[in-house]
Amino acid sequence: xxxxxxxxxxxxxxxxxxxxxxxLGNIWRFPYIAAQNGGGAFMIPYFIALLTAGIPLMxxxxxxxxxxxxxxxIALGRIRKPLRFIGWFAILxxxxxxxxxxxxxxxxxxxxxxxxxISQWGSDLVASKQHFFKGILHLSDGPWQFEKLHWHLLLxxxxxxxxxxxxxxxxxxxxGKVLLFTVPFPAILVLILLVRGVTLDxxxxxLDYYLAPNxxxxxxxxxxxxxxxxxxxxxxxxxxxMIAYSSFMPKDTELPNSAAITxxxxxxxxxxxxxxxxxxxxxxxxxxxVPMESVTESGPGLAFxxxxxxxxxxxxxxxxxxxxxxxxxxxxxxxxxxxxxxTVGAALSDKFAFSRTTATTITAIFSFIAGFxxxxxxGLYWLDIIDHFLMAYVxxxxxxxxxxxxxxxxxxxxxxxxxxxxxxxxIGATFSFLIKFFTPxxxxxxxxxxxxxxxxxxxxxxxxxxxxxxxxxxxxxxTIGAGLLTAVKTKNxxxxxxx
Ligand code: PHE
Numbered sequence: 001x002x003x004x005x006x007x008x009x010x011x012x013x014x015x016x017x018x019x020x021x022x023x024l025g026n027i028w029r030f031p032y033i034a035a036q037n038g039g040g041a042f043m044i045p046y047f048i049a050l051l052t053a054g055i056p057l058m059x060x061x062x063x064x065x066x067x068x069x070x071x072x073x074i075a076l077g078r079i080r081k082p083l084r085f086i087g088w089f090a091i092l093x094x095x096x097x098x099x100x101x102x103x104x105x106x107x108x109x110x111x112x113x114x115x116x117x118i119s120q121w122g123s124d125l126v127a128s129k130q131h132f133f134k135g136i137l138h139l140s141d142g143p144w145q146f147e148k149l150h151w152h153l154l155l156x157x158x159x160x161x162x163x164x165x166x167x168x169x170x171x172x173x174x175x176g177k178v179l180l181f182t183v184p185f186p187a188i189l190v191l192i193l194l195v196r197g198v199t200l201d202x203x204x205x206x207l208d209y210y211l212a213p214n215x216x217x218x219x220x221x222x223x224x225x226x227x228x229x230x231x232x233x234x235x236x237x238x239x240x241x242m243i244a245y246s247s248f249m250p251k252d253t254e255l256p257n258s259a260a261i262t263x264x265x266x267x268x269x270x271x272x273x274x275x276x277x278x279x280x281x282x283x284x285x286x287x288x289x290v291p292m293e294s295v296t297e298s299g300p301g302l303a304f305x306x307x308x309x310x311x312x313x314x315x316x317x318x319x320x321x322x323x324x325x326x327x328x329x330x331x332x333x334x335x336x337x338x339x340x341x342x343t344v345g346a347a348l349s350d351k352f353a354f355s356r357t358t359a360t361t362i363t364a365i366f367s368f369i370a371g372f373x374x375x376x377x378x379g380l381y382w383l384d385i386i387d388h389f390l391m392a393y394v395x396x397x398x399x400x401x402x403x404x405x406x407x408x409x410x411x412x413x414x415x416x417x418x419x420x421x422x423x424x425x426x427i428g429a430t431f432s433f434l435i436k437f438f439t440p441x442x443x444x445x446x447x448x449x450x451x452x453x454x455x456x457x458x459x460x461x462x463x464x465x466x467x468x469x470x471x472x473x474x475x476x477x478x479t480i481g482a483g484l485l486t487a488v489k490t491k492n493x494x495x496x497x498x499x
Pocket of ligand 1 (some may be wrong): 026236336
């Protein structure tokens, strides 16, 4: 087997985990998920999800990675051999996410080139929509109308892959150095945006919309599922990423406090990013005399349509803030994207004894090519459908199984005993209750309810064929891939005692 590398120290490890967690999810996904799910009301399920599932699962993933010093399939396979399959299922989901995650970063590169004209294309919502859908995406009328492959999108995608390939290939010590830049710098930039936002007239309208709770929405299972899904996505849980990252730490590393620090850092960042986004949107709503609902309803377009249009309305320094916003998106996204690449690369090295470079290169080339449909005119539809299915089902399923496997098979008590040996904050009965009963139950119920809804009304009104082929098809492929990778026997599997 290859000698396993290690992070330089605990701070770098936590920084890497925060870098993975804080990403597009915080600034691109969080505000629109919050807006779609009742604005301020969403904060309640979100924080409940953080406490009841986010932090416990972070402790589980850290613990599994550290105790086995291996990727998700090893970490889970050590609990029971058949669970190797779930490990691979998670790892291949990370592969899928990265395919579209890098495309979103590819759009951001493209936006950077257009900022000099932002006052024109961002002059109002209609123009900004036109710029994103037609100018950047060349969006067609439906998921089966590919029209053509767009070179500028492909180039954006390629740029992202080349950047993260270089970083990951350079080894953990160098990644540590990259993180010293990609973690604090965007945080400072977001603070600048935040100060700009809250000092604008009308920002209070946006903040009120963001923070005022609407209790009614809490009856809707979808809102809860979205909250749990967002917590997992945002904390990089359920994909084997945190397992891979923690497997690069020595066995005596402190866990619960590290997990809490990572989780709170991430969620505080989301919250602050939300303030920065909604204050500017409030200003925009007041300046253009439209209700908040109409500036927040655009789904994934929020960061690419509404926000740029709002920035274009700033009294001064429009271009500066335009660049700032897209640089923030890129910097936040890059360290998350490379953590996803590392998840898959580390797993391939663990299974096939590939070198870091070989594993990373194979993964990057495969993922880049698999991203081609996303660079066609139907790309946004594909991305939206795949994102929905991975978030709503795959991530939740992996999370449920991780909780049950640690809670019941490994034994919550045994696990807690191991973890507590080096813990700064001890875990005990609450942790046990959460992972054995509460979290799996609430996740299971919300998943079933939302599946029922899915059957009744196809997601976002997409044609059934698209839902089946693109959404279910992706899950099907991940399942087959995980089955194959579990079935193939390698020398490393034998050495690890996994056969
Ligand atoms: N947490 C990242 C974000 O919020 C996305 C991510 C998910 C990264 C899963 C790694 C693993 O953008």
